[in-house]
Each structure stands twice: as C-alpha cells, then as structure tokens.
Amino acid sequence: FFSCPLLPTSLGTVRLKYSLWSYADTQKSSNFSTSQPVMSQLQKKYDSRYFGRGVRPFLFMATLAILLPLTSTLKPSLPRRAFLHSSVSLPLVIPFTSLAAPEPSQTSVTKLRESLSALYGDKDAEKALPLLRNTVESWDGPEKDLGSIYRCMGDAAMEVKGWEEARDSYNKALSYLNGDDVDGEVSLSTTGLARSRKALGSYSGLSSQYRAAVVAVGKGDKYAETEEDMLESGILRNPYLGWEYGDALKREGKDFSAAFKILDASGDAFEGIGDPVRGYMSQVDSCIALSTYDPKSAISKLERIVPKSTKLEGRDVELLQRAIGKECEGRVMMASLYWEAGDKAKAEDAFGMAEERLSQLEEDYVKRIKGKKATNGKDRRRGFNIDDSGPEVGEVSAAKFKKSEWVAETLGWGDVNGAR
Numbered sequence: 574f575f576s577c578p579l580l581p582t583s584l585g586t587v588r589l590k591y592s593l594w595s596y597a598d599t600q601k602s603s604n605f606s607t608s609q610p611v612m613s614q615l616q617k618k619y620d621s622r623y624f625g626r627g628v629r630p631f632l633f634m635a636t637l638a639i640l641l642p643l644t645s646t647l648k649p650s651l652p653r654r655a656f657l658h659s660s661v662s663l664p665l666v667i668p669f670t671s672l673a674a675p676e677p678s679q680t681s682v683t684k685l686r687e688s689l690s691a692l693y694g695d696k697d698a699e700k701a702l703p704l705l706r707n708t709v710e711s712w713d714g715p716e717k718d719l720g721s722i723y724r725c726m727g728d729a730a731m732e733v734k735g736w737e738e739a740r741d742s743y744n745k746a747l748s749y750l751n752g753d754d755v756d757g758e759v760s761l762s763t764t765g766l767a768r769s770r771k772a773l774g775s776y777s778g779l780s781s782q783y784r785a786a787v788v789a790v791g792k793g794d795k796y797a798e799t800e801e802d803m804l805e806s807g808i809l810r811n812p813y814l815g816w817e818y819g820d821a822l823k824r825e826g827k828d829f830s831a832a833f834k835i836l837d838a839s840g841d842a843f844e845g846i847g848d849p850v851r852g853y854m855s856q857v858d859s860c861i862a863l864s865t866y867d868p869k870s871a872i873s874k875l876e877r878i879v880p881k882s883t884k885l886e887g888r889d890v891e892l893l894q895r896a897i898g899k900e901c902e903g904r905v906m907m908a909s910l911y912w913e914a915g916d917k918a919k920a921e922d923a924f925g926m927a928e929e930r931l932s933q934l935e936e937d938y939v940k941r942i943k944g945k946k947a948t949n950g951k952d953r954r955r956g957f958n959i960d961d962s963g964p965e966v967g968e969v970s971a972a973k974f975k976k977s978e979w980v981a982e983t984l985g986w987g988d989v990n991g992a993r
Contacts, residue, residue, distance in 0.1 A: 677714025698732030720749035760789030783818035812842035909993035938967025
C-alpha cells in the first residue's frame with residue numbers, strides 16, 4: 574500500500590458482471606495500484622453461474638410479461654377489477670425488463686482482458702495503451718463501464734508520460750461514472766486527473782481538485798462523518814496524495830496556512846507508516862509554507878527539523894539524496910529568515926552549510942546516479958509526486974537560490990520567499 578504514491582484500489586469487476594485476473598503492482602512511484610489486487614480470478618462471462626444469475630431471471634420476467642396479459646383473454650368472466658389488474662401487467666413488466674443493461678459481446682470482453690493483462694499483468698503500459706484505445710472504440714457493453722476502462726487508459730498514459738491523454742481519459746472516466754464511486758473508481762479518476770494536471774504544470778484550481786481526491790479516499794473510513802474528517806482520514810490513508818495536495822496549495826500561493834497544515838499532517842502520516850525520509854521532506858516543505866506568514870515560528874521549527882537529516886537511513890539512495898536536497902532548501906530558508914531578522918552571522922552560517930552540503934550532494938549524485946541513468950536511458954521521473962517533484966537531484970547549486978524566479982517557480986516557494 575505504501576510503496577507508491579498513486580494508490581488506486583482494486584479494479585474489482587470493472588463494473589462488469591465478470592471478474593478478471595489478480596495481480597499486485599508493487600512498482601514504486603507508479604500511477605498504478607500498489608500491493609492491492611487489481612483483478613480477481615478470470616472467469617468466462619457466460620459460464621453456468623452467470624447464466625443462472627443473469628439469464629434465468631430475465632427469461633422468467635419476460636415470460637410473465639407475455640402470459641399475464643393473456644389471462645385476461647382466457648378468463649373473460651373475471652370481475653372488472655381482476656381484469657384490469659391482469660391487463661396492466663404488460664406495460665409494467667416490459668419496461669422493468671428493458672432496464673437491463675446490454676451485455677458486452679465476447680469480442681469486447683476478450684479485448685478488455687488483453688488490455689488489462691498487458692497493463693497490470695505484464696506491466697507494459699506502451700503495449701496496453703493502444704489495446705485500451707481499441708477497446709473503448711469498439712465497446713458494445715454498458716456505457717457506464719467505459720468509466721472504469723477510461724480510468725485504466727489514463728493510468729497507462731501516465732506510465733508513458735502522456736500527460737494530456739491521461740488528463741483527457743480521466744475526464745471522460747468521470748463523465749461516464751457520473752459520481753458513482755463503486756469500487757472507488759471516482760476517487761481513482763479524480764486522483765489521476767489531479768496528477769496529470771500537476772505533471773503538466775497546470776496549477777490553476779488544482780488544489781481544489783486534489784482536495785476532492787483526498788476527501789474521496791477518506792470516504793472509505795466509516796468513522797469519518799464530516800468533510801474535514803474525510804480529509805484527515807484521506808491523508809492518513811495516502812500521505813503521498815496528501816503531500817501533493819499541500820504542494821499544490823503552496824504553488825498556487827493563495828492559502829499558505831492550509832498548505833502548512835496539510836504538509837505537516839502528511840509528514841506525520843509518513844512517520845506513522847514507517848517512512849521517516851518522506852516524512853522529513855514533507856515537514857521541511859511545511860516549514861517553507863509557514864515562513865510566508867509566520868517567520869518566527871518557521872525559524873523555530875526549521876531549527877528543530879532540519880538537523881534530523883543526518884539520522885535518516887534507507888536503501889533508496891536517490892530518495893536519501895533528495896532528502897539531503899530538501900535539507901539544503903531548509904537551510905537556505907533559515908538563512909533568508911535570519912538575514913531578514915537582522916541576525917547576519919546565523920544567516921551566513923546557515924547558507925555556508927547549505928553550500929557545503931549541496932557540493933557534497935552534487936559529487937555523490939554524479940558518482941552514484943547520473944552515470945547509471947545515462948546508461949539505462951529510461952527516465953522514471955513522474956513530475957507530480959514527492960519522490961521527484963522539482964529539479965533533478967545534483968542539478969541544484971547555491972547560486973541558483975539567489976534567483977528569485979527559480980526559487981518561486983521551480984521550487985514552488987512562492988513570491989514572498991522568492992524575494993527573500
């Protein structure tokens with residue numbers, strides 16, 4: 574559950590009357606579901622159990638629709654009240670039976686199975702995406718099922734960094750689902766839509782979309798009664814999404830107080846699931862948001878949090894390097910606040926330490942990571958989550974912090990801190 578930021582829940586039956594293969598996706602920083610079953614055991618749609626559940630009741634109702642009106646003609650001596658009762662059975666029953674949604678053809682089912690097998694079984698989004706496009710174009714089943722299929726199509730597009738196609742797919746998914754959150758499809762689509770927009774750098778109104786996504790996750794908590802309860806529960810259940818929401822608020826620059834609270838809560842949630850590295854990064858970000866309207870409290874919190882980087886441990890070298898980069902952001906923030914408060918000695922010490930740590934980070938990055946990435950030739954950066962938002966590790970220098978526009982936009986500090 575906690576190995577990846579996107580966390581879609583079980584695809585379940587994709588809102589169809591047949592079930593699909595069971596896979597678990599543990600890929601880190603993926604837009605897929607993590608460590609949760611995406612599809613259940615594959616069964617033929619038209620097996621005896623399905624026939625018994627779906628077709629026999631339909632035939633029974635259809636038979637009644639035909640026979641009941643005939644009773645009025647076979648028994649003309651019935652009282653008028655009984656005759657009327659039997660004769661209205663036809664218009665009542667036939668509309669009821671006609672409400673049954675059309676079942677997809679075996680061709681459509683086969684196409685869907687192949688698409689989902691490629692996406693979740695083979696974990697090959699490049700292969701799955703054209704298959705999913707073909708599936709939606711030829712789909713002849715219930716229209717509402719297209720909501721779940723378009724959501725899968727959005728996931729595949731996110732994997733290959735087709736941000737615009739992902740955004741359009743999630744929008745279509747939400748239009749077909751029409752608020753019906755069976756199997757969590759609405760929350761997954763809302764989350765995917767927010768992430769695709771963040772990857773595109775479209776921040777206008779983005780925080781509202783992220784809030785809706787976090788609240789949708791929190792609705793799964795039966796003890797959450799109010800929207801605020803759902804928001805809190807959503808962050809606890811998915812701190813990755815909580816951090817993205819806080820980061821969107823910070824980058825919008827309209828409500829830094831809310832950004833601080835969300836990022837602070839996300840940091841605690843990461844700590845609660847045994848992820849101190851991401852918890853540390855989220856806490857530093859919360860301090861940066863806090864500094865825009867309460868610099869005194871921000872200094873106090875930064876002094877307490879920033880030095881904790883030396884105690885962080887883990888096997889993910891890139892993640893630890895990113896945590897050091899976040900530490901340097903915190904130190905530069907401290908330096909600017911000290912300078913503004915008139916304590917130039919502390920400001921110079923903080924900035925000098927940031928310069929030293931950034932120099933060490935760049936050297937370590939070149940030695941450990943950069944050469945491997947050039948060899949592998951595959952960029953796994955997403956551009957929306959806590960693991961890779963912002964500039965590439967090793968490409969940040971102390972000199973860049975002196976450029977207000979870079980600090981405000983690239984790091985997402987906002988105009989106030991950019992000026993500092």
